Amino acid sequence: MEKDLVEYIAKSLVDDPSGVDVNMIVGEKSTILELKVSPDDIGKVIGKQGRIAKAIRTILSASATKSGKRIVLEILD
């Protein structure tokens, strides 16, 4: 499931895996995933010019196509 996927990826990139939390908000057509990490780790999940965040979103949408859903990833700070 996508929530699991984001959690796994985020935990693999940060210094403090215990600070990772993913909240899922299911809507009618699209699902929102809110990713929270420790303040010091925010840069690690966003990356230079958002490269990592973009890659996570790409992977997410590839995963979502099989069920035809739309998934939005929001990184909270």
Place this chain on the structure above:
Amino acid sequence: MIKEFEGRNEQEAIDRAVEELNLKREDFNVEILDAGSKWGLFKKSSVKIRIHVNEPNIDASHKPARDEFEKKVTEYVKTILSKMGYPAEVHIAYRRDNKIGLTIISDHSGIIIGKKGKNLDALQLLVNVYAGLLDDSKRVIIDAENYRIRHEEHLIKTAYKSAEYVKKYKRSKLLEPMNPFERRLIHTALNDIIDVETKSEGEGLYKQIRISYKGGGRRQ
């Protein structure tokens, strides 16, 4: 590798290629570009050929992970793919210098690769960030169905075609936006071709290459 040679006839051009590249005749394929002018009594006719050197095939036999790093990285790719809903096998295809090449074997290769390799690139980026945490001297290349090799060949082929166009019509041509690795491939490939030059235009990661004509001769 692709290079161009010229000679008075086909054989001479081939001989020149053999000599200069220090290869055997069976190591490359020959494409005849310009068979020389048949008219022009005084003009020395020449034949232009393009050499396609056969690269040694990457060893297709799969190697087992031999250290903790390789085990962790292959496991990482496998886990992400299975959480995406596309279970796959991940093998080590090659090791070269500080790079290791992984290949994904799955029934879902199409979606794993994505449009223009988008998904494969995203996955490769994440894996490299992760791998960098384990050992920052190593790079990981991810492939599925030999997509990367096929894509490189396709890019180079398009570049040559565009260069021919530029030479013929003496007009510049702008290629599609490409990442630095892809651009480098094209710059290098067209570096050996006389009469054209390449420059990158634009800002950011994805710049465009312009191929332009720089030949001095009015009539060749």
